Amino acid sequence: MSGGMKVTGLAKSYGTAKVLDGLDLTAPAGQLTALIGRSGSGKTTLLRLIAGFDRPDAGTVMIADRPMADVPPERRRIGYVPQEGSLFPHLTVAGNVTFGLPRRARRDRHVVADMLELVALDHRYARRYPHQLSGGEQQRVALARALATRPDLVLLDEPFSALDAELRADTRRAVTAALAATAATTVLVTHDQAEALSLAAQVAVLRDGVIVQAGSPEAVYRRPADDVVAAFVGELTMIPAQLTGDTAETPIGPIALPHPAYGDGAVLVRPEQVMITDPENGFARAKAVTIDFRGHDGLVELLVDAERGHLTLTARTAGQLLPAPGQRVGLHLTGTALASTPGKPRRK
Numbered sequence: 001m002s003g004g005m006k007v008t009g010l011a012k013s014y015g016t017a018k019v020l021d022g023l024d025l026t027a028p029a030g031q032l033t034a035l036i037g038r039s040g041s042g043k044t045t046l047l048r049l050i051a052g053f054d055r056p057d058a059g060t061v062m063i064a065d066r067p068m069a070d071v072p073p074e075r076r077r078i079g080y081v082p083q084e085g086s087l088f089p090h091l092t093v094a095g096n097v098t099f100g101l102p103r104r105a106r107r108d109r110h111v112v113a114d115m116l117e118l119v120a121l122d123h124r125y126a127r128r129y130p131h132q133l134s135g136g137e138q139q140r141v142a143l144a145r146a147l148a149t150r151p152d153l154v155l156l157d158e159p160f161s162a163l164d165a166e167l168r169a170d171t172r173r174a175v176t177a178a179l180a181a182t183a184a185t186t187v188l189v190t191h192d193q194a195e196a197l198s199l200a201a202q203v204a205v206l207r208d209g210v211i212v213q214a215g216s217p218e219a220v221y222r223r224p225a226d227d228v229v230a231a232f233v234g235e236l237t238m239i240p241a242q243l244t245g246d247t248a249e250t251p252i253g254p255i256a257l258p259h260p261a262y263g264d265g266a267v268l269v270r271p272e273q274v275m276i277t278d279p280e281n282g283f284a285r286a287k288a289v290t291i292d293f294r295g296h297d298g299l300v301e302l303l304v305d306a307e308r309g310h311l312t313l314t315a316r317t318a319g320q321l322l323p324a325p326g327q328r329v330g331l332h333l334t335g336t337a338l339a340s341t342p343g344k345p346r347r348k
Ligand SMILES: Nc1ncnc2c1ncn2[C@@H]1O[C@H](COP(=O)(O)OP(=O)(O)OP(=O)(O)O)[C@@H](O)[C@H]1O
Pocket: 014, 019, 037, 038, 039, 040, 041, 042, 043, 044, 045, 046, 191
Protein backbone atom coordinates (compact mmCIF):
# COMPACT_ATOMS: atom_id res chain seq x y z
CA MET A 1 0.00 0.00 0.00
CA SER A 2 1.22 3.49 -0.81
CA GLY A 3 2.06 6.14 1.72
CA GLY A 4 -1.03 8.23 1.02
CA MET A 5 -1.05 11.85 -0.07
CA LYS A 6 0.22 14.88 1.78
CA VAL A 7 0.19 18.56 0.82
CA THR A 8 1.96 21.17 2.93
CA GLY A 9 1.76 24.95 2.81
CA LEU A 10 0.04 24.93 -0.57
CA ALA A 11 -0.65 28.43 -1.96
CA LYS A 12 -2.27 29.48 -5.22
CA SER A 13 -3.55 32.87 -6.40
CA TYR A 14 -5.22 33.86 -9.65
CA GLY A 15 -4.24 37.50 -10.20
CA THR A 16 -4.89 39.20 -6.89
CA ALA A 17 -7.37 36.56 -5.71
CA LYS A 18 -5.80 34.21 -3.18
CA VAL A 19 -7.55 30.85 -3.55
CA LEU A 20 -5.31 28.59 -1.43
CA ASP A 21 -3.39 30.15 1.42
CA GLY A 22 -0.91 27.75 2.99
CA LEU A 23 -3.12 24.69 2.94
CA ASP A 24 -2.15 21.44 4.70
CA LEU A 25 -3.94 18.14 4.09
CA THR A 26 -3.09 14.48 4.56
CA ALA A 27 -5.11 11.79 2.78
CA PRO A 28 -4.40 8.53 4.66
CA ALA A 29 -3.26 5.57 2.55
CA GLY A 30 -5.99 3.25 1.35
CA GLN A 31 -8.83 5.49 2.52
CA LEU A 32 -11.32 7.88 1.00
CA THR A 33 -11.01 11.55 1.94
CA ALA A 34 -13.95 13.76 0.95
CA LEU A 35 -13.16 17.40 0.33
CA ILE A 36 -16.07 19.75 0.88
CA GLY A 37 -16.42 23.52 0.79
CA ARG A 38 -18.62 26.20 -0.67
CA SER A 39 -18.70 26.81 -4.38
CA GLY A 40 -15.60 28.76 -5.35
CA SER A 41 -13.68 27.79 -2.20
CA GLY A 42 -10.90 26.19 -4.28
CA LYS A 43 -11.69 22.45 -4.27
CA THR A 44 -10.99 21.97 -7.97
CA THR A 45 -7.92 24.20 -7.71
CA LEU A 46 -6.53 21.93 -4.99
CA LEU A 47 -7.24 18.79 -7.02
CA ARG A 48 -5.52 20.26 -10.10
CA LEU A 49 -2.43 21.14 -8.06
CA ILE A 50 -2.29 17.61 -6.65
CA ALA A 51 -2.66 16.17 -10.16
CA GLY A 52 0.03 18.50 -11.48
CA PHE A 53 -2.20 20.19 -14.08
CA ASP A 54 -1.33 23.54 -12.42
CA ARG A 55 1.69 24.59 -10.38
CA PRO A 56 1.37 25.96 -6.83
CA ASP A 57 2.84 29.39 -5.94
CA ALA A 58 4.26 27.76 -2.80
CA GLY A 59 4.10 24.48 -0.92
CA THR A 60 4.70 20.82 -1.61
CA VAL A 61 2.72 17.81 -2.80
CA MET A 62 3.83 14.31 -1.75
CA ILE A 63 2.21 11.21 -3.21
CA ALA A 64 3.19 7.80 -1.85
CA ASP A 65 6.10 9.49 -0.04
CA ARG A 66 7.51 10.97 -3.27
CA PRO A 67 7.81 14.77 -3.67
CA MET A 68 6.00 15.85 -6.85
CA ALA A 69 7.58 19.26 -7.56
CA ASP A 70 9.36 18.08 -10.71
CA VAL A 71 7.03 15.25 -11.70
CA PRO A 72 4.71 15.94 -14.68
CA PRO A 73 1.04 14.87 -14.38
CA GLU A 74 1.43 11.75 -16.53
CA ARG A 75 4.15 10.43 -14.24
CA ARG A 76 2.41 11.09 -10.92
CA ARG A 77 0.68 7.67 -10.88
CA ILE A 78 -2.70 9.30 -10.47
CA GLY A 79 -6.15 8.25 -11.64
CA TYR A 80 -8.37 11.26 -12.33
CA VAL A 81 -12.14 11.07 -12.78
CA PRO A 82 -13.84 14.39 -13.63
CA GLN A 83 -17.54 15.25 -13.43
CA GLU A 84 -18.56 13.76 -16.75
CA GLY A 85 -17.60 13.26 -20.36
CA SER A 86 -14.06 12.06 -19.79
CA LEU A 87 -14.28 8.92 -21.95
CA PHE A 88 -12.83 8.86 -25.46
CA PRO A 89 -15.94 8.72 -27.67
CA HIS A 90 -14.23 6.90 -30.54
CA LEU A 91 -12.93 4.06 -28.31
CA THR A 92 -14.98 1.13 -27.01
CA VAL A 93 -15.33 0.53 -23.28
CA ALA A 94 -12.46 -1.97 -23.52
CA GLY A 95 -10.33 0.60 -25.38
CA ASN A 96 -11.09 3.23 -22.76
CA VAL A 97 -10.39 0.96 -19.78
CA THR A 98 -7.01 -0.18 -21.13
CA PHE A 99 -5.97 3.21 -22.54
CA GLY A 100 -3.24 3.92 -20.00
CA LEU A 101 -1.82 0.39 -19.92
CA PRO A 102 1.28 -0.97 -21.63
CA ARG A 103 0.58 -2.57 -25.04
CA ARG A 104 0.92 -6.15 -23.76
CA ALA A 105 -1.58 -5.62 -20.93
CA ARG A 106 -3.99 -3.98 -23.39
CA ARG A 107 -4.31 -7.23 -25.32
CA ASP A 108 -5.07 -9.24 -22.19
CA ARG A 109 -8.85 -9.70 -22.25
CA HIS A 110 -8.90 -10.63 -18.57
CA VAL A 111 -7.84 -7.11 -17.65
CA VAL A 112 -11.00 -5.60 -19.11
CA ALA A 113 -13.23 -8.32 -17.63
CA ASP A 114 -11.63 -7.87 -14.20
CA MET A 115 -11.93 -4.10 -14.27
CA LEU A 116 -15.57 -4.20 -15.40
CA GLU A 117 -16.37 -6.70 -12.69
CA LEU A 118 -14.71 -4.42 -10.16
CA VAL A 119 -17.10 -1.57 -11.03
CA ALA A 120 -20.10 -3.95 -11.26
CA LEU A 121 -20.57 -3.78 -15.04
CA ASP A 122 -21.33 -6.83 -17.16
CA HIS A 123 -18.37 -7.95 -19.31
CA ARG A 124 -20.57 -7.60 -22.42
CA TYR A 125 -20.27 -3.83 -22.07
CA ALA A 126 -16.68 -4.10 -23.26
CA ARG A 127 -17.66 -3.72 -26.93
CA ARG A 128 -19.99 -0.77 -26.48
CA TYR A 129 -19.13 2.85 -27.17
CA PRO A 130 -19.57 5.61 -24.56
CA HIS A 131 -22.70 7.01 -26.25
CA GLN A 132 -24.35 3.60 -25.73
CA LEU A 133 -23.97 3.88 -21.93
CA SER A 134 -25.98 5.74 -19.29
CA GLY A 135 -24.28 8.54 -17.37
CA GLY A 136 -23.75 6.28 -14.35
CA GLU A 137 -22.26 3.50 -16.51
CA GLN A 138 -19.92 6.03 -18.14
CA GLN A 139 -18.70 7.11 -14.71
CA ARG A 140 -18.04 3.51 -13.73
CA VAL A 141 -16.02 2.98 -16.89
CA ALA A 142 -14.09 6.18 -16.13
CA LEU A 143 -13.29 4.80 -12.69
CA ALA A 144 -12.32 1.41 -14.15
CA ARG A 145 -9.92 3.23 -16.48
CA ALA A 146 -8.52 5.26 -13.56
CA LEU A 147 -7.98 2.13 -11.45
CA ALA A 148 -6.61 -0.06 -14.27
CA THR A 149 -3.14 1.46 -14.01
CA ARG A 150 -3.07 0.76 -10.24
CA PRO A 151 -2.46 4.41 -9.36
CA ASP A 152 -1.03 5.58 -6.04
CA LEU A 153 -3.82 8.13 -5.78
CA VAL A 154 -7.34 8.45 -7.21
CA LEU A 155 -8.81 11.94 -7.60
CA LEU A 156 -12.56 12.23 -8.13
CA ASP A 157 -13.95 15.67 -9.00
CA GLU A 158 -17.69 15.59 -8.31
CA PRO A 159 -18.07 12.31 -10.22
CA PHE A 160 -21.76 11.85 -9.40
CA SER A 161 -23.05 15.39 -9.77
CA ALA A 162 -24.52 14.96 -13.26
CA LEU A 163 -26.53 11.87 -12.28
CA ASP A 164 -30.14 11.74 -11.10
CA ALA A 165 -30.89 10.60 -7.54
CA GLU A 166 -31.43 6.88 -8.17
CA LEU A 167 -28.52 6.46 -10.58
CA ARG A 168 -26.39 8.50 -8.23
CA ALA A 169 -27.02 6.13 -5.33
CA ASP A 170 -26.28 3.02 -7.46
CA THR A 171 -23.16 4.52 -9.04
CA ARG A 172 -21.92 5.74 -5.67
CA ARG A 173 -22.27 2.24 -4.24
CA ALA A 174 -20.42 0.63 -7.16
CA VAL A 175 -17.66 3.24 -7.07
CA THR A 176 -17.08 3.07 -3.33
CA ALA A 177 -17.07 -0.73 -3.39
CA ALA A 178 -14.46 -0.69 -6.18
CA LEU A 179 -12.33 1.84 -4.30
CA ALA A 180 -12.54 -0.21 -1.11
CA ALA A 181 -11.72 -3.45 -2.94
CA THR A 182 -8.53 -1.95 -4.36
CA ALA A 183 -7.67 -0.06 -1.13
CA ALA A 184 -7.09 3.02 -3.29
CA THR A 185 -6.03 6.23 -1.59
CA THR A 186 -8.74 8.60 -2.82
CA VAL A 187 -9.62 12.28 -2.65
CA LEU A 188 -13.23 12.95 -3.62
CA VAL A 189 -14.48 16.48 -4.21
CA THR A 190 -18.18 16.87 -3.59
CA HIS A 191 -20.56 19.72 -2.88
CA ASP A 192 -22.95 17.20 -1.33
CA GLN A 193 -22.32 17.13 2.43
CA ALA A 194 -24.52 14.07 2.98
CA GLU A 195 -22.50 12.20 0.35
CA ALA A 196 -19.25 13.20 2.07
CA LEU A 197 -20.50 12.06 5.48
CA SER A 198 -21.76 8.72 4.19
CA LEU A 199 -18.83 7.74 1.95
CA ALA A 200 -15.65 9.06 3.47
CA ALA A 201 -13.28 7.80 6.14
CA GLN A 202 -12.09 11.41 6.48
CA VAL A 203 -13.96 14.64 5.71
CA ALA A 204 -11.90 17.78 5.06
CA VAL A 205 -13.56 21.20 5.03
CA LEU A 206 -11.97 23.87 2.82
CA ARG A 207 -12.64 27.53 3.69
CA ASP A 208 -10.71 30.75 3.23
CA GLY A 209 -7.87 28.92 1.50
CA VAL A 210 -7.15 26.41 4.27
CA ILE A 211 -8.57 23.17 5.68
CA VAL A 212 -10.50 24.38 8.73
CA GLN A 213 -11.26 20.86 9.89
CA ALA A 214 -10.30 17.33 8.86
CA GLY A 215 -11.61 14.33 10.74
CA SER A 216 -13.96 11.39 10.73
CA PRO A 217 -17.48 12.14 9.45
CA GLU A 218 -18.74 11.68 13.00
CA ALA A 219 -16.22 14.14 14.44
CA VAL A 220 -16.99 16.80 11.82
CA TYR A 221 -20.75 16.39 12.31
CA ARG A 222 -20.81 16.06 16.10
CA ARG A 223 -17.77 18.14 17.06
CA PRO A 224 -17.50 20.77 14.30
CA ALA A 225 -14.57 23.17 14.55
CA ASP A 226 -16.91 26.17 14.63
CA ASP A 227 -20.50 27.20 13.95
CA VAL A 228 -19.84 27.78 10.24
CA VAL A 229 -18.65 24.19 9.78
CA ALA A 230 -21.56 23.04 11.94
CA ALA A 231 -24.09 24.77 9.68
CA PHE A 232 -22.34 23.55 6.54
CA VAL A 233 -22.57 19.84 7.36
CA GLY A 234 -26.13 19.66 8.65
CA GLU A 235 -29.21 21.39 9.99
CA LEU A 236 -28.96 23.38 13.21
CA THR A 237 -31.39 24.85 15.67
CA MET A 238 -30.35 27.68 17.98
CA ILE A 239 -31.50 27.78 21.61
CA PRO A 240 -30.81 30.67 24.03
CA ALA A 241 -28.72 29.48 26.97
CA GLN A 242 -26.83 30.43 30.11
CA LEU A 243 -23.31 29.08 29.56
CA THR A 244 -21.82 27.87 32.84
CA GLY A 245 -18.50 26.30 31.83
CA ASP A 246 -19.04 22.72 30.76
CA THR A 247 -22.84 22.93 30.74
CA ALA A 248 -25.42 25.15 29.06
CA GLU A 249 -28.76 25.74 30.80
CA THR A 250 -31.51 26.11 28.21
CA PRO A 251 -35.31 26.52 28.49
CA ILE A 252 -35.64 22.83 27.52
CA GLY A 253 -32.98 21.52 29.87
CA PRO A 254 -29.23 21.32 30.36
CA ILE A 255 -26.78 20.15 27.72
CA ALA A 256 -23.03 19.47 27.92
CA LEU A 257 -20.53 21.77 26.17
CA PRO A 258 -17.40 20.15 24.68
CA HIS A 259 -15.54 23.49 24.88
CA PRO A 260 -16.06 25.56 28.06
CA ALA A 261 -18.05 28.79 27.57
CA TYR A 262 -19.51 31.35 29.95
CA GLY A 263 -22.21 34.00 30.04
CA ASP A 264 -25.41 34.81 28.22
CA GLY A 265 -25.44 33.17 24.84
CA ALA A 266 -26.94 30.35 22.83
CA VAL A 267 -26.23 26.78 21.88
CA LEU A 268 -26.40 25.16 18.48
CA VAL A 269 -27.81 21.66 18.37
CA ARG A 270 -28.80 19.26 15.61
CA PRO A 271 -32.58 18.83 15.29
CA GLU A 272 -32.20 15.13 16.21
CA GLN A 273 -30.81 16.21 19.61
CA VAL A 274 -34.19 17.76 20.51
CA MET A 275 -36.06 14.74 21.90
CA ILE A 276 -39.85 14.67 21.77
CA THR A 277 -41.61 12.79 24.59
CA ASP A 278 -45.05 12.66 26.22
CA PRO A 279 -46.13 16.01 27.66
CA GLU A 280 -45.85 14.53 31.22
CA ASN A 281 -42.19 13.72 30.64
CA GLY A 282 -39.40 15.90 29.37
CA PHE A 283 -37.89 19.01 30.84
CA ALA A 284 -40.26 21.46 29.10
CA ARG A 285 -43.53 21.45 27.23
CA ALA A 286 -44.25 22.64 23.70
CA LYS A 287 -46.79 22.59 20.91
CA ALA A 288 -46.03 21.10 17.48
CA VAL A 289 -46.68 23.87 14.96
CA THR A 290 -45.73 22.51 11.54
CA ILE A 291 -44.50 19.13 10.35
CA ASP A 292 -42.14 18.74 7.40
CA PHE A 293 -42.66 15.07 6.49
CA ARG A 294 -39.69 13.43 4.75
CA GLY A 295 -40.72 9.78 4.70
CA HIS A 296 -38.25 8.01 6.99
CA ASP A 297 -38.23 11.02 9.32
CA GLY A 298 -39.55 14.52 9.61
CA LEU A 299 -38.78 17.96 11.00
CA VAL A 300 -41.15 19.38 13.58
CA GLU A 301 -41.33 23.07 14.33
CA LEU A 302 -42.17 23.52 18.00
CA LEU A 303 -43.40 26.47 20.03
CA VAL A 304 -42.01 26.07 23.55
CA ASP A 305 -44.13 27.12 26.55
CA ALA A 306 -42.23 30.04 28.05
CA GLU A 307 -43.08 32.48 30.80
CA ARG A 308 -41.57 35.27 28.81
CA GLY A 309 -40.86 35.72 25.15
CA HIS A 310 -41.36 33.29 22.36
CA LEU A 311 -39.13 30.31 21.57
CA THR A 312 -39.40 28.15 18.49
CA LEU A 313 -37.21 25.10 17.83
CA THR A 314 -36.83 22.40 15.25
CA ALA A 315 -36.74 18.69 16.14
CA ARG A 316 -36.12 15.72 13.90
CA THR A 317 -37.94 12.52 14.68
CA ALA A 318 -38.58 9.15 13.06
CA GLY A 319 -41.53 9.14 10.63
CA GLN A 320 -43.80 6.93 12.74
CA LEU A 321 -43.22 9.04 15.90
CA LEU A 322 -44.08 12.40 14.35
CA PRO A 323 -46.68 14.38 16.33
CA ALA A 324 -49.69 15.94 14.61
CA PRO A 325 -49.85 19.72 14.12
CA GLY A 326 -51.22 21.29 17.32
CA GLN A 327 -50.28 18.29 19.48
CA ARG A 328 -48.70 18.99 22.86
CA VAL A 329 -45.39 17.29 23.62
CA GLY A 330 -42.57 17.19 26.18
CA LEU A 331 -38.99 18.06 25.25
CA HIS A 332 -35.45 17.48 26.41
CA LEU A 333 -31.95 17.58 24.93
CA THR A 334 -29.32 14.89 24.40
CA GLY A 335 -25.66 14.87 23.39
CA THR A 336 -23.38 17.88 23.43
CA ALA A 337 -23.85 21.35 21.98
CA LEU A 338 -21.68 23.97 20.40
CA ALA A 339 -21.80 27.30 22.23
CA SER A 340 -22.53 30.36 20.14
CA THR A 341 -21.50 33.56 21.82
CA PRO A 342 -22.75 36.87 20.44
CA GLY A 343 -20.30 39.19 18.77
CA LYS A 344 -18.00 36.43 17.53
CA PRO A 345 -16.73 37.43 14.10
CA ARG A 346 -18.22 35.29 11.35
CA ARG A 347 -16.15 34.08 8.50
CA LYS A 348 -17.54 33.51 5.04
N1 LIG B 1 -7.78 29.43 -14.23
C1 LIG B 1 -8.32 30.34 -13.40
N2 LIG B 1 -8.13 31.66 -13.60
C2 LIG B 1 -8.67 32.57 -12.77
N3 LIG B 1 -9.42 32.27 -11.69
C3 LIG B 1 -9.65 30.97 -11.44
C4 LIG B 1 -9.13 29.94 -12.30
N4 LIG B 1 -9.53 28.74 -11.78
C5 LIG B 1 -10.27 29.02 -10.70
N5 LIG B 1 -10.36 30.34 -10.48
C6 LIG B 1 -11.05 31.01 -9.36
O1 LIG B 1 -10.60 30.41 -8.16
C7 LIG B 1 -11.65 30.23 -7.22
C8 LIG B 1 -11.75 28.77 -6.82
O2 LIG B 1 -12.22 28.00 -7.91
P1 LIG B 1 -12.42 26.43 -7.83
O3 LIG B 1 -12.96 26.00 -9.16
O4 LIG B 1 -11.19 25.80 -7.36
O5 LIG B 1 -13.52 26.31 -6.71
P2 LIG B 1 -14.45 25.07 -6.31
O6 LIG B 1 -14.44 25.02 -4.83
O7 LIG B 1 -13.99 23.86 -7.05
O8 LIG B 1 -15.85 25.54 -6.85
P3 LIG B 1 -17.15 24.69 -7.31
O9 LIG B 1 -17.64 23.95 -6.10
O10 LIG B 1 -18.10 25.74 -7.74
O11 LIG B 1 -16.69 23.79 -8.43
C9 LIG B 1 -12.90 30.77 -7.89
O12 LIG B 1 -13.11 32.08 -7.43
C10 LIG B 1 -12.56 30.75 -9.37
O13 LIG B 1 -13.24 31.77 -10.05
